[in-house]
Amino acid sequence: MRRFHLVAALFLFALTLPYLWALATTPDGFIYGGLLYNPDDQNVHLAWARAAFDGQFFFRDFFTTENLNGETPLFTNLFCWLIGTLSRITHLPLVVVYHLARVVFAFLALRWFFALCALWTSDKRARFLALVFMAFSGGAGWLVFLFPNRTWIDRADGNLMMPEAWTFTSALIFPLYIASMALLIFVFLQVELARRTSRMKHAIFAALAAFLLTNIHTYDAIPLGIILLAWSVKSTPLFGRTFGEERISSRLSRLAPIVALCGTIPPILYQLYVFKNSSEFQIKALTKTAAPPLGDVLLSYSPLLILAVAGLILSRKMQIGRVALLWFLVTFLCVYAPVSFSRKMIEGLHLPLCFLAALGASALLDKVSVPMARRALAAIGVIVLSTSSFNFVAWCLSNASDNNRSRTQFLMPPLYLARDDHAALQWISANAPQGRAVLCLPFLGNYAPRETGRNVYVGHRWETLNFGRKLADTLRFFGLGESIRQSNMEADQARRFLRDNRIGVVVIGSYEKDFGARLPLNLKLLHQTGNTGVYAVE
Numbered sequence: 001m002r003r004f005h006l007v008a009a010l011f012l013f014a015l016t017l018p019y020l021w022a023l024a025t026t027p028d029g030f031i032y033g034g035l036l037y038n039p040d041d042q043n044v045h046l047a048w049a050r051a052a053f054d055g056q057f058f059f060r061d062f063f064t065t066e067n068l069n070g071e072t073p074l075f076t077n078l079f080c081w082l083i084g085t086l087s088r089i090t091h092l093p094l095v096v097v098y099h100l101a102r103v104v105f106a107f108l109a110l111r112w113f114f115a116l117c118a119l120w121t122s123d124k125r126a127r128f129l130a131l132v133f134m135a136f137s138g139g140a141g142w143l144v145f146l147f148p149n150r151t152w153i154d155r156a157d158g159n160l161m162m163p164e165a166w167t168f169t170s171a172l173i174f175p176l177y178i179a180s181m182a183l184l185i186f187v188f189l190q191v192e193l194a195r196r197t198s199r200m201k202h203a204i205f206a207a208l209a210a211f212l213l214t215n216i217h218t219y220d221a222i223p224l225g226i227i228l229l230a231w232s233v234k235s236t237p238l239f240g241r242t243f244g245e246e247r248i249s250s251r252l253s254r255l256a257p258i259v260a261l262c263g264t265i266p267p268i269l270y271q272l273y274v275f276k277n278s279s280e281f282q283i284k285a286l287t288k289t290a291a292p293p294l295g296d297v298l299l300s301y302s303p304l305l306i307l308a309v310a311g312l313i314l315s316r317k318m319q320i321g322r323v324a325l326l327w328f329l330v331t332f333l334c335v336y337a338p339v340s341f342s343r344k345m346i347e348g349l350h351l352p353l354c355f356l357a358a359l360g361a362s363a364l365l366d367k368v369s370v371p372m373a374r375r376a377l378a379a380i381g382v383i384v385l386s387t388s389s390f391n392f393v394a395w396c397l398s399n400a401s402d403n404n405r406s407r408t409q410f411l412m413p414p415l416y417l418a419r420d421d422h423a424a425l426q427w428i429s430a431n432a433p434q435g436r437a438v439l440c441l442p443f444l445g446n447y448a449p450r451e452t453g454r455n456v457y458v459g460h461r462w463e464t465l466n467f468g469r470k471l472a473d474t475l476r477f478f479g480l481g482e483s484i485r486q487s488n489m490e491a492d493q494a495r496r497f498l499r500d501n502r503i504g505v506v507v508i509g510s511y512e513k514d515f516g517a518r519l520p521l522n523l524k525l526l527h528q529t530g531n532t533g534v535y536a537v538e
Contacts, residue, residue, distance in 0.1 A: 011135040030416035034095035036396040037173045047449035052084025062449030063463035068502045074274045079216040102175035109182035116189045130358035138388030139300040151296040154388045164347040168389040180217040194256035203256040207263030214267035219344040221264040223331040231257040289343040304357040311360030324352035413446040418510040420530035425451035427527045436504025443511040478517035494520040506535040
């Protein structure tokens with residue numbers, strides 16, 4: 001446990017320091033938004049939390065305007081609801097509660113994974129290595145100089161970074177992702193405990209965790225359900241005796257996974273109901289997120305995969321790693337399932353791979369007779385496996401240093417909001433009418449829902465329905481149509497555009513002025529802070 005607490009302290013320190021650095025280096029005249037990497041997706045989760053802060057349990061899509069026609073929202077996310085509710089109760093800012101949840105679930109994921117590894121193997125070195133691999137290891141993206149034309153899913157400067165494919169990047173960036181991983185681990189841990197102790201309470205705990213997991217990240221329920229079904233089949237050859245399994249009730253062995261599986265059913269049925277009855281949810285659910293080429297994913301995971309293969313070969317007589325192997329194989333196959341959201345099911349794949357890789361590393365280290373040499377080799381291996389993770393941190397801080405200006409062409413929102421822009425959003429939050437949308441460029445628009453609790457006309461490439469058309473209309477309204485080779489709006493067109501889309505206020509902020517935006521008609525100035533103006537739409 002001393003080793004565990006040392007790793008946990010280093011893990012949480014590594015997850016916290018980049019944010020403290022970004023906060024400490026906030027440029028003059030700016031407010032730090034509390035995020036790193038891509039703020040656009042995180043602001044979606046914070047917008048849901050803002051809705052909960054405002055007392056809502058069901059959330060609409062705040063990044064589009066189609067639902068302002070009175071449509072009843074059906075979607076909910078218990079994790080974001082908890083963040084918003086705690087923020088309201090404690091009076092802490094949303095983003096502070098957001099990060100507290102991230103750190104708490106990062107610790108729980110680490111603790112539960114360590115406990116699960118203790119059930120799966122008596123090899124203390126393998127347990128420790130699995131813990132370290134889970135906390136810090138990343139992919140092989142640092143080999144880009146050898147394979148320059150590959151899709152590295154661990155390189156943020158590539159064409160498809162997938163933070164959910166790794167524990168460290170998930171814990172660093174997305175509280176929702178690390179919470180999902182922690183719950184996934186907890187389900188496996190409680191099922192194992194139910195099988196070993198013959199106490200049904202553990203199976204019930206697993207079902208409750210599966211219920212929450214399926215609500216907050218439904219994609220995980222598909223591979224989890226398949227694994228639990230296989231686990232419940234007594235004759236499955238993948239499940240023999242493992243460490244500590246001398247006396248397992250065959251009845252409970254089959255029943256515990258089924259009980260856990262039952263927890264996934266109500267949220268799945270409700271998500272199907274939402275899919276059927278919410279057009280905006282249906283459109284987003286059907287958005288294709290295809291997995292990268294198979295070879296590229298295998299190459300990205302290659303260092304851990306090599307160790308995992310060694311572990312399976314060298315420890316085959318120990319009958320350990322079988323559940324982890326099934327967990328890995330099922331999840332990996334689901335990533336390439338013929339469904340639109342297949343790529344999103346990769347979450348959690350890193351976890352069983354870390355355990356299998358630790359078995360391999362421990363078995364290989366056993367062949368080194370000199371203790372100092374064993375320690376040196378283990379340290380070198382951990383450093384090599386962690387290279388990608390810390391490259392990701394450096395990349396995030398590099399983008400923070402220029403406030404994502406180098407990514408403006410990709411419409412990536414800033415990490416630091418101009419103080420005047422931030423003040424305008426706070427004014428809108430307190431004074432603008434409900435049921436009306438905010439119009440501005442998507443750089444500020446991405447922050448508008450979380451800061452104001454109002455819809456924005458265009459704010460997110462995937463959450464804003466018909467994003468391309470709406471972005472073009474926004475540019476034409478602001479007199480920037482020539483940038484997309486379209487004519488700008490005349491006054492009558494602009495009035496009709498504002499009315500038809502239920503827009504209540506227009507913001508001319510720092511980004512709008514940088515691009516030379518201007519209003520096509522006279523609007524009443526409601527609020528002015530420095531260079532940022534908020535205009536009323538009658």
